[in-house]
Amino acid sequence: LVFLPPYSPDLNPIEEAFLKIKAWICQNSDVFAANDGMFYDMYEALFVVTAEDAQGYICHSGYF
Numbered sequence: 675l676v677f678l679p680p681y682s683p684d685l686n687p688i689e690e691a692f693l694k695i696k697a698w699i700c701q702n703s704d705v706f707a708a709n710d711g712m713f714y715d716m717y718e719a720l721f722v723v724t725a726e727d728a729q730g731y732i733c734h735s736g737y738f
Contacts, residue, residue: 685735687735690734694727699719702715702719
C-alpha cells in the first residue's frame with residue numbers, strides 16, 4: 675500500500691485533462707461570450723480530450 679500526498683496534481687490524470695479543457699476554453703472564449711448555450715459549449719469542450727490523451731495521462735501518472 676502506497677500513500678499519496680493529500681493533493682498531488684502530478685499524480686492525478688484528471689488534472690491534465692482539465693488543463694487541456696481550460697486551454698481550449700481560453701482559445702475559444704469568444705464563442706462562450708457570444709453564446710447563451712454555455713451547457714452545450716462545455717459539452718463540446720469535453721470532447722477535446724481524446725482517448726489517446728486519456729491513455730497518455732494515465733501512463734504519465736504512473737498508475738499502469
